[in-house]
Amino acid sequence: MIYEELKRAWEENKSKINGPATESEIEDFEKRHQIILPASFKDYLRVVNGMQQYEADAELISFFSLAEMSENLPRSSFNPLGEMRFADFCMGSHGYVFDLTNGQEHVLASDYxxxxKLLATSFSSFISMYLQDLDSIAFCW
Incomplete structure (x- = not known):
């Protein structure tokens, strides 16, 4: 599974990651924020619940945990356009968001x-790109 491969890559690079999210954590997040997370993102969360806070990979991309996404939701992670930020590059240079409008799960790069910029039509496609060509994700503009 691609998310196991992602977890191994992070472990090999000594990135500090969180364990998997529980089903109740995922359900609570969805209920609290009144959104439905993409199925592929839930599969990812069942393997690894993002990186530890303030942790980043070798290219300075940080993947948020559900808790960190919750903390940021009122401020910047979800907005009326249907976007939800799940990661960012270089401590906020630009972020990676789901476009959740009309039942989509497109992954976009989004600056402040x-x-x-559309990067992938699903989270699993985004992770495939991330694993195969990290620079195309980090330096996508």
Whole structure:
């Protein structure tokens, strides 16, 4: 499974990661924020619940845990456009968001100036790109 491969890559690079999220943590997150997470993202969370807070990979990409996403939701992780931020690059240079409008799970790069770029049509496709060509994700603009 691709998320096991991601977890191994992070462990090999000595990234500090969280264990898997429980089903109740995932359900509580969805209920509290009144959203439905993409199925592929839930599969990822069942393997690894993001990186530890302030941790990043070799290219300075940080993947958020559900707890960190919850803390940021009122401020920046979810907005009226249907976007939910799950990771960022270089401590906020730009982020990676789901476009959850119309039942989609597209992954976009999003900067704080409101610019967007489609990177993948699913979270699993995004992770495949991440594992195969990290620079295409980190330096996507």
């Amino acid at each position: 100036g409101g610019n967007h």
